Amino acid sequence: MKNQEVDEFFLSALIYCNIVEDLKSNKGNNKIKNLLVSLLDMYSKALCLPNIEPEDDEDSDIDLSVPRIIFNEYDHYWKVFNPYDLDGPVGASLSDDILNIYKDVKRGIFLYEKDRYAEAIWEWKFNFEIHWGHHAVDAIRALHSALLAKKGYGSST
Numbered sequence: 001m002k003n004q005e006v007d008e009f010f011l012s013a014l015i016y017c018n019i020v021e022d023l024k025s026n027k028g029n030n031k032i033k034n035l036l037v038s039l040l041d042m043y044s045k046a047l048c049l050p051n052i053e054p055e056d057d058e059d060s061d062i063d064l065s066v067p068r069i070i071f072n073e074y075d076h077y078w079k080v081f082n083p084y085d086l087d088g089p090v091g092a093s094l095s096d097d098i099l100n101i102y103k104d105v106k107r108g109i110f111l112y113e114k115d116r117y118a119e120a121i122w123e124w125k126f127n128f129e130i131h132w133g134h135h136a137v138d139a140i141r142a143l144h145s146a147l148l149a150k151k152g153y154g155s156s157t
Contacts, residue, residue: 002117009045009124010112013105016042020102023069032074032150035098036143042105043136049125055118062110066103069095074146079138094146097139104132 016038023031071094078089104127112120 003050005045005048005050006117006121009042009049010109010120012038012042012045013109013124017102017106017109020069020098021067024067032143032147036140036147039101039136039140039143043133043140046124046128046133049121049128051125052118052121054122055116062107064103064106064110066099069098071095071146074142074149077142077145079141092138092142094139094142097135097142100135101132101139104128 019031019035019038023035075094077092077094079092081087081090105124108120108123108127111117111123
């Protein structure tokens with residue numbers, strides 16, 4: 001159940017959550033780049049998580065406080081909800097994407113730190129496939145565009 005891929009994902013998830021928690025205090029120019037690099041790393045490691053069933057149905061009461069983050073001019077962007085559907089673009093929020101990922105991943109971290117490895121792995125993998133993976137793909141594109149806009153390569157809006 002616990003293996004190198006799981007340990008690597010856990011460390012990547014910790015880094016991602018720490019970056020999100022420090023976004024408000026991070027005044028440097030690299031916060032968008034650091035978030036993008038961390039998200040790409042975590043996404044790629046999530047692809048290697050094993051398929052597993054949780055060992056018990058115990059519902060954990062996890063007190064999860066979510067940091068407040070603001071991306072200012074980079075927060076709102078347009079996305080195509082389903083690339084295989086011909087509907088037009090919809091509005092999206094980078095802070096919403098980042099915090100949805102944070103909540104799903106952080107819950108697994110709490111379980112992992114309580115030695116509930118099967119539940120943590122299942123939480124990460126299941127939510128990656130049905131929820132936070134979609135937010136990650138959208139956020140990666142938005143962060144990439146924001147990073148280029150900060151460098152002067154066109155507008156992000």
